Amino acid sequence: MVPLSTAKIDTTGELMSRRHFLHSLLSGLTLGHVCDGTYAHAPSRSSFSLSSDKLVREATQLSIPGGKLMPVPKFLVVHFTCGMSGRSSVAWWNKPQAKGVNAHFVIERDGELLQCRPCNRMCAHAGPSIWKGVRGLNACSIGIELANAGNAVQQGLLFGKYRAPHGVTRATHKNGLTADWENYSEAQLKTCFQLAAMLHEEYQFQDIVGHDDIAPLRKNDPGPLFPMEALQNFCGLTPTTKQ
Known part of the structure; x- marks a missing residue:
């Protein structure tokens, strides 16, 4: 992971440090406060809520039928779509050529949250994977995809x-x-942080990880520009990127 203090992100036409960028990103949220690059979690203030049928009330529902019932998920896995719009990725997942690949959530570049399947149904977002002795994370994780070409x-x-x-x-x-x-x-990162906080409050994940953590020989998403350590801190988890 690129250190928070050195990674550069160009969001407004000029380069700024990731620490400064994340400070400006989350300072307007009521979810927590920034403290030397880490975030104090206040889940009750999330702008998202989960219904009894495990759908996020504030999300746009683009349902993809199917998926076996999933026990309480142990992990949250973050991805990028390696595509253009989030909707174009969902449209692709509905085609036979996609071979059943999908994820629970997609976040558009403007921050809009799309949900494709309830949180208690499995999605094929992780593929062959292992994390801390657990194999096949499709069966025990929720997947969030951010619309991003990587x-x-x-x-x-x-x-x-x-x-x-x-x-x-x-x-x-x-x-x-x-x-x-x-x-x-x-907008994407705000939505991602708020969604992850709400889901962690609901499920008490063991870990929040990237696809590149659970399948490092195959995948490189969500990539070096995603602030994974900050997200883990924000949700009250100890940052970890090692098996």
Whole structure:
């Protein structure tokens, strides 16, 4: 993970430190306060709420039927879509070519929250995976996808004329890959932090991790620009990125 004090994110046309960016991002939230790059969690103030059928009341529902019943989830897994709009990813998941891949939530670049399946139903978002001795995290985790092209922004063959609306930053992933990565928007990260806080209050996750933590040889999302340690702190979990 890129240290909070050194990673650079271009969100307003000028580079700023990730620490300063996250301070400006969350200072307006009533969820907590910033304290030297960490966040005090106040889950009762989340702007999201969960219904008895495990749907987020404030989310736009784009239902993908199916999914086996899931016991109480142990983990929350964060991804990027490696795509354009969140809705385009959901549309792809509904095609046979997607081979059943999907996730519980997608967050658009403007912060809109989409929900594809109730939190008590399994989604195929993790694939072959392991975390702290638990294999196959599809069966015991909730997946959040952020609409973001990741390092594919530099692959014109994949995205054609796509231009990252919030710019890109050159950074090195913890797996050693140095590339241009699409920046996350402030609105996306606000939604992600608030959603994660509400879900953690409901389920008391053992860990919040990235896809690149549970499948490091296959995946690099959510990438070096996602503030994973800050999210873990915000939800009251001890930051961990090791098995």
